Amino acid sequence: MRVLRRAAAMVALLVGAVGVQVIQGGTAQAALPTAAVALGDSFVSGEGAGDYQPVVDTSGTAQGFPGWSAANSNAYFCHRSANASFFKASLPGIQDRFNLACSGGQPADIANASSARPKGRSVASQLDQLRAVAQTHDIDVVLIGLGSNNSQFTFGDVATVCANRFIADAWTGWWEFWAYLGGDVPQEPCTVSDLASDAEVAAATTETTAALRQILDTLAQVDADGVHQVVLQNYTNPLPLDVAPEYRDEDNRTDTRDKFRDLGAERYAAGCPIHRASLAPGHVFSQNLGNLVKNAYTTLAAERPAANLRVLDVQKAFDGARLCENPGSPGNALATPVRVQESPNGNVVNSLSGWDKIRVQKAANTCVTYFQTCQEAWHPNAAGHVVLGQCLTGALTAAPRTIVTCARNPNGSLTIS
Incomplete structure (x- = not known):
């Protein structure tokens, strides 16, 4: 014996x-080796953080940078960054990390190839990519950022609306507006209903919850040991509730006056070409996105009492370091400024000083036609992703099934609670 x-x-x-x-x-x-996986859209893919890695397209080809004039549907423009928060977080016990998120990703892209919808990119469904990872790895951590883009509204469209109204207001006088443009180009500040109505947010919540449910179902089927932590991250606004005093007027003109080109150029250079009156509605929109994620969590947690789910609320993670919140923007901000190109050649325009409206319109049209020339705008930058990585580290050490808030303090430290 x-x-x-x-x-x-x-x-x-x-x-x-x-x-x-x-x-x-x-x-x-x-x-199997352990893995962490990121799913969703630009705020987790690493948009704005640079060092974008090749992305495998639906044909199985790894796409590197295809040139500025390439189709925006190219898989590379998913902008999966080596500097994404997902890679900056401390993940004890995790051997490999897989970023499957895609800039512009929508709930529909979870179960379907992104190319199946208008303006989608040539990548396989995120669930198919997740299943592939599960063939070789035991998935222990899943970071999901989903909801800011959906069939009702997208973050990019919302940002474009408010920035374009400001630029049109700054460079086009009322007489030019009516005489040459027919009066059909909006120039007024954005309102809450311009960005997303209550009905649109409700529909987006339902849509996002359904996609998250598909992810949880798939994880239950493919995870090697059935044990994994799922973090649902929401969004932080790149802009403050109000700009610093030095960005409020220029040449004795505020953004409530007709044609304020000097102020328009100043705010563009600082990264925040937007009416002051649009800032509060923008924060309501951000809060609605935060509630969207929390409401989806509440629904799923009630359905799956054994699931290891939590929300990472990062809405305050950039407090005190948003674009134009302090003098010296954008160099001291945690978000990327709005930047355009006059043509798809990689030459970024940092100043609009002295530009006329025709030249401004040309650059704006380049952004519309070749969205990759401006898609980094108003996203976390590399420093911002470091902060979000610290938030993720804190969320993973919190008790299961909680809402974890990550807030930036005036001295730059974080409070995670």
Whole structure:
């Protein structure tokens, strides 16, 4: 009997040494390496953080940078960054990380190829990509950022509306507006209903919840041991509730006056070409996105009492370091400024000083036709993704099934609670 016990102990020692799991029926199987996976849209893919990596398209080809004039549907423009928060977080026990998120990603892209919808990119469904990872890895951590883009509204469209209204107001006088443009180009500040109505937010919540449910169902099917933490991250506004005093007027003109080109150029240079009156509605929009994620969590947590789910609320993570919140913007901000190109050649325009409305319109049209020339605008920059990575680290050490808030303090430290 003593010999048998010694033999059993030796087997147990060898099993631990070589990473072998004994499963039901006595069959031995090598333990899979552990993995963390990111799913969703630009705020987790790493948009704005630079160092974008090649992305495999639906044909199985890894797409590197295809040139500024390439179709925006190219897989590369998913902008999966090596500097994304996902890679900056401390993830003890995780051996490999897979960024499957895509800038502009929508709930529809979870179960379907993104190219199946208008303006989608040539990448496989995120669930198919997740299944591929599960073939070789045991998925232990899943970061999801989903909801800012959907069939009702997209973050890019919302940002474009408010920035374009400001630029049109700054460079086009009322007489030019009516005489040459027919009066059909909006120039007034954005309102809450311009960005997303209550009905649109409700529909987007339903749509996002359904996509998250598909992710949880798939994880239950493919995860090697069925044990994983899922973090639902929401969004932070790149702009403050009001700009610093030095960005409020220029040449004795505020943005409530007709044609304020000097002020328009000043705010563009600082990264925040937007009416002051649009800032509060923008924060309501951000809060609605935050509630969208929290409401989806509440629904799913009630459905799945055993699931290890939590919300990472980062709406205050950039407090005190948003664009134009302080003098010296955008160099001291955690978000990327609005930047355009006059043509798709990679030459970024940092100043509109001295420009006339025709030249401004040309640059704006370049952004519309070649969206990749301006799609980084108003996203977390590399420093911002470091902060979000610290937030993610904190969220993963919190108790399961909680809402974790990550807020930036005046001294730059974070409070995670």
